[in-house]
Amino acid sequence: MRSASKARKTNETSIEVSCNLDNGEQVSINTGVGFFDHMLELLARHGRIGLIVKADGDLHIDSHHTVEDVGIVLGQLLKEALGDKSQINRYGTAYVPMDETLGFVSLDISGRPFLAFDATFSNPKLGNFDTELVREFLQAFAFQAGITLHARVLYGENTHHKIESIFKALGRALSEAIRINPDIKGVNSTKGLIE
Numbered sequence: 001m002r003s004a005s006k007a008r009k010t011n012e013t014s015i016e017v018s019c020n021l022d023n024g025e026q027v028s029i030n031t032g033v034g035f036f037d038h039m040l041e042l043l044a045r046h047g048r049i050g051l052i053v054k055a056d057g058d059l060h061i062d063s064h065h066t067v068e069d070v071g072i073v074l075g076q077l078l079k080e081a082l083g084d085k086s087q088i089n090r091y092g093t094a095y096v097p098m099d100e101t102l103g104f105v106s107l108d109i110s111g112r113p114f115l116a117f118d119a120t121f122s123n124p125k126l127g128n129f130d131t132e133l134v135r136e137f138l139q140a141f142a143f144q145a146g147i148t149l150h151a152r153v154l155y156g157e158n159t160h161h162k163i164e165s166i167f168k169a170l171g172r173a174l175s176e177a178i179r180i181n182p183d184i185k186g187v188n189s190t191k192g193l194i195e
Contacts, residue, residue: 002178003050004080008073012065013057017073020050021081021178031055031070033063035129035160036137039167040070046096046171063128064136071137075144078174085109087184092177096169101156103165105149105173113143118152119166123159134163138170 002021009015020026027044029037031053044051053074057066082088093106115138121131142149151170153162 071140092173094172105169
């Protein structure tokens with residue numbers, strides 16, 4: 001079973017996360033940031049990933065530390081749960097429509113962290129979630145997981161829809177990339193390993 005758990009405590013946040021890449025039944029998210037909880041649940045459900053997140057952060061300041069630190073821990077757990085990455089597809093791509101919006105994510109579990117992000121949001125805040133934190137979360141997640149991640153909103157108007165399309169597309173792309181493929185012997189790399 002490809003799973004991992006981690007607790008991380010700093011002066012700004014206290015976070016406990018568990019993920020299960022092979023059983024997506026259990027999903028429970030509580031970060032104190034309602035919109036972010038919703039997005040993480042979408043990521044887990046569309047990724048078919050079991051995900052439990054409990055975070056207590058300095059929300060009296062803002063949601064930045066909580067969102068970024070959850071991204072850090074989640075990225076570390078994905079990397080740990082994938083182990084040597086044997087037999088995974090490695091690549092995943094998804095387009096997700098959300099009403100008037102079309103979101104896109106393409107990723108490579110390459111061991112080479114990178115984020116290409118192309119989205120603008122007209123609404124700076126949704127609840128107590130600063131929309132600029134979408135990029136911060138994706139960057140923290142990609143760099144800790146060792147993923148090359150491209151995320152883009154091709155078009156759209158509603159900020160909620162734009163962000164939702166990205167998180168759903170991320171889940172679907174991850175689901176494809178982490179899937180075990182019996183046709184792959186060892187790791188899906190001519191180098192013979194993915195670090």
